[in-house]
Amino acid sequence: MVSLLAATAAQADTQMSEPQLDALLTGNTVYVATPGGEAPVFYGADGRAAANLPNGVELRGTWALKDGGYCVDWTNGPQNSCTRVVKSATGLAMFDQADDAPRGSVVRIVPGNAEDL
Template identity: 45%
Template sequence: MIVHDNSILEALLRGSTHYLDLGNGVEAAVHYGADGAAAMLAPNGGRRTGRWAVTPTGYHVDWEGGPSADWQIDIEPGRIGYRDGEGVEKGTVTKIVPGNAIAA
């Protein structure tokens, strides 16, 4: 089920760090700041910063010097998935940690 309820998206994202399994042993971590800041520890070990905001269809992230993208959260019993703006699954959540667990 794609989450369209903004209050649920806010509860899942704001102030939390999501660890993601992107498949083939590739992992990433994304922090969604309470102030709308975003930070990512990319699969290659690089870091990105940017801004995120809830939208009517999910949420949007603008990375500084990098891509901008729409995202959706897909929830099923025992599983949380990340889908791009076209609805294609890009990864699954392995854990959610309160706060910025990837702060440098």
């Protein structure tokens, strides 16, 4: 019975599609819980991206949907930083597309550029 429940729970996790990510991210500020604290990330409809990391670093760049996820080219950080988002019963989790390392989980989403990033 336990293995059946585990298998059912695993099947409930679903990677979000590009159209879903477009609706979720575009024009919104996404607050991401990371091991270092909460980070607001703005995904502009014009392709602009901005993030304030918990350690005080401010990242600026461009983002686009790509390969079933989204990628950001930070002008002052990593290039081609690609993320996939997985929906589960407990929320939305973010993973690096290259190595599947966890990036954080979505705490909340606020319309517009809520942090004036």
